[in-house]
Amino acid sequence: MSERIFIGVAWPYANGPLHLGHIAGACLPPDIFARYHRLKGNEVLMVSGSDQHGTPITVRAEQEGRPPREIAARYHEGFLDSWRRLGISFDLFTTTDTPNHHELAREFFLTLKDKGYIYQDTMALLYCPTCNRFLPDRYVEGTCPYCRCEGVRGDQCDGCGKPLNTVDLIDPHCRLCSALPEIKESEHFFLRLSAFNRQLLDWVKGQSHWRPNALNFTINLLTEGLKDRAITRDIEWGIAVPVAGFENKRIYVWFEAVIGYLSASKEWARSLGDDERWRQFWQGDAKSYYFIGKDNIPFHTIIWPAMLMGYGGLNLPYDVPANEFLTLEGRPLSTSRNWAVWLPDYLERYDADPLRYFLSANMPESGDTDFSWREFVRRNNDELVATYGNLVHRVLTFTYRSFDGSVPEPGAFDEKSKKLLEKAEDVLSAVDRLLHECRFREAIRTAMSLAHEANRYLDDKAPWKRIKEDREGAATSLYVALSVICCLKTALYPFLPFSSRKLHHLLGFEGGVEDGGWSTAEMPPGQRLATPESLVTKLDERVADEETVRLGGAGC
Ligand SMILES: [Zn+2]
Numbered sequence: 387m388s389e390r391i392f393i394g395v396a397w398p399y400a401n402g403p404l405h406l407g408h409i410a411g412a413c414l415p416p417d418i419f420a421r422y423h424r425l426k427g428n429e430v431l432m433v434s435g436s437d438q439h440g441t442p443i444t445v446r447a448e449q450e451g452r453p454p455r456e457i458a459a460r461y462h463e464g465f466l467d468s469w470r471r472l473g474i475s476f477d478l479f480t481t482t483d484t485p486n487h488h489e490l491a492r493e494f495f496l497t498l499k500d501k502g503y504i505y506q507d508t509m510a511l512l513y514c515p516t517c518n519r520f521l522p523d524r525y526v527e528g529t530c531p532y533c534r535c536e537g538v539r540g541d542q543c544d545g546c547g548k549p550l551n552t553v554d555l556i557d558p559h560c561r562l563c564s565a566l567p568e569i570k571e572s573e574h575f576f577l578r579l580s581a582f583n584r585q586l587l588d589w590v591k592g593q594s595h596w597r598p599n600a601l602n603f604t605i606n607l608l609t610e611g612l613k614d615r616a617i618t619r620d621i622e623w624g625i626a627v628p629v630a631g632f633e634n635k636r637i638y639v640w641f642e643a644v645i646g647y648l649s650a651s652k653e654w655a656r657s658l659g660d661d662e663r664w665r666q667f668w669q670g671d672a673k674s675y676y677f678i679g680k681d682n683i684p685f686h687t688i689i690w691p692a693m694l695m696g697y698g699g700l701n702l703p704y705d706v707p708a709n710e711f712l713t714l715e716g717r718p719l720s721t722s723r724n725w726a727v728w729l730p731d732y733l734e735r736y737d738a739d740p741l742r743y744f745l746s747a748n749m750p751e752s753g754d755t756d757f758s759w760r761e762f763v764r765r766n767n768d769e770l771v772a773t774y775g776n777l778v779h780r781v782l783t784f785t786y787r788s789f790d791g792s793v794p795e796p797g798a799f800d801e802k803s804k805k806l807l808e809k810a811e812d813v814l815s816a817v818d819r820l821l822h823e824c825r826f827r828e829a830i831r832t833a834m835s836l837a838h839e840a841n842r843y844l845d846d847k848a849p850w851k852r853i854k855e856d857r858e859g860a861a862t863s864l865y866v867a868l869s870v871i872c873c874l875k876t877a878l879y880p881f882l883p884f885s886s887r888k889l890h891h892l893l894g895f896e897g898g899v900e901d902g903g904w905s906t907a908e909m910p911p912g913q914r915l916a917t918p919e920s921l922v923t924k925l926d927e928r929v930a931d932e933e934t935v936r937l938g939g940a941g942c
């Protein structure tokens with residue numbers, strides 16, 4: 387029976403181009419997962435959008451002297467282009483600045499307010515006497531009161547990941563003018579998180595399938611006890627607070643951005659002319675997965691579930707696969723410090739699949755992992771090209787040369803042939819199980835082990851030598867190798883969609899890879915293959931060394 391899978395992808399702030407950290411953290415894993423489920427014949431809805439509000443956008447806008455809307459629109463266009471070229475297969479990638487999203491965010495706010503989960507109170511806030519303004523979130527920097535990490539921003543600590551209020555910071559200063567802020571009172575609305583503490587803890591304790599990072603972090607925060615959190619800000623850019631007297635304030639970006647998962651689903655349904663279709667992915671036995679970086683854990687395991695509990699009638703997250711961070715040559719990637727490999731730069735020079743391969747095989751699932759150009763080139767040349775590309779190339783070329791470009795008719799299978807075909811079946815079901823559990827790194831390594839095995843089999847059988855005295859034997863080993871390659875095409879499709887699509891065509895199949903489903907397709911004897919061409923390309927090491935200087939170190 388087919389399943390319904392909702393996939394929410396963390397909303398990137400539209401305040402700069404995407405870098406490899408975004409891709410490894412929250413963008414590539416959900417695409418692998420979505421492609422896998424589509425291959426399995428399941429119904430998938432994968433949505434996200436650019437986060438157009440909040441202080442990351444306004445800080446950038448002030449730095450550039452442009453309106454926030456213009457900044458956000460510019461980077462949103464860039465995101466769309468990057469998704470297309472990297473093959474991130476969203477059903478909808480929208481923005482938080484649509485009328486649909488504004489309307490739903492206001493409705494959500496008012497529903498929670500009517501139910502008593504949002505209340506008004508006076509709070510002490512940091513105010514810059516020099517700039518004459520309140521300093522919300524990223525307008526202030528200081529030291530984390532929990533872990534003593536320095537230079538953290540007012541909304542969340544980069545060191546320990548805890549959500550912060552600006553007044554909690556030790557030694558705060560204005561990020562615009564460095565002045566020492568004063569404390570001033572202001573009226574705001576609060577989300578009554580404390581009301582959900584027990585319910586959240588009971589729920590989270592039942593999520594034993596979550597990764598330890600999300601599970602432990604969340605249980606710790608809930609055990610310490612939740613504090614109510616202000617969800618409005620003294621800022622001009624964002625979604626208006628739908629209450630009289632609050633015209634000069636906006637809804638906190640994190641409160642409304644998570645509602646984006648729902649508003650995007652509604653926008654998607656409307657675009658199909660079936661306004662209620664979103665319900666199939668938000669109610670009943672549909673499962674919802676939220677793919678995020680570890681810094682987003684509390685917003686997806688506490689704040690959004692609490693909002694959903696308060697609102698009622700919608701599914702809570704089934705899983706929240708949170709990745710750790712990718713570092714660049716040992717240092718954390720950072721937009722503000724300009725230490726990053728920017729995705730548009732990468733895509734101008736190289737294909738998508740080598741990057742998808744590297745980031746999958748090196749995915750920061752259980753700890754931080756590192757990107758370096760040298761390692762990227764090595765993995766591409768020594769693993770992807772040498773193992774997989776080479777296997778495909780020699781099998782197809784030989785079939786073309788010696789069997790007239792058609793899948794040969796096999797004779798009886800010997801022990802080694804039977805073993806390899808069994809291994810192909812086993813690998814496909816192991817990869818199936820691993821992908822189902824969001825264990826992407828192990829899944830791609832398992833798939834690649836089959837390519838290794840097939841190479842060893844071919845070296846042993848050497849059909850190119852054997853054909854002179856035993857044409858049937860050579861035909862049989864080629865047939866086995868072709869069937870294994872066909873299986874690899876399926877197992878690697880979620881990771882390497884461009885290569886799999888090419889291979890699908892080279893093997894003589896019509897239509898898309900997803901049409902074939904998740905099964906060990908027997909190669910039909912007699913099927914015509916297309917003229918062999920290189921599946922993946924070897925990269926030049928010297929070029930990559932220069933890229934480090936050009937792409938990574940600029941302005942550092
Ligand atoms: Zn901290």
Ligand SMILES: [Zn+2]
Pocket residue numbers: 514515516517518560561562563564565
């Ligand atoms: Zn200031």
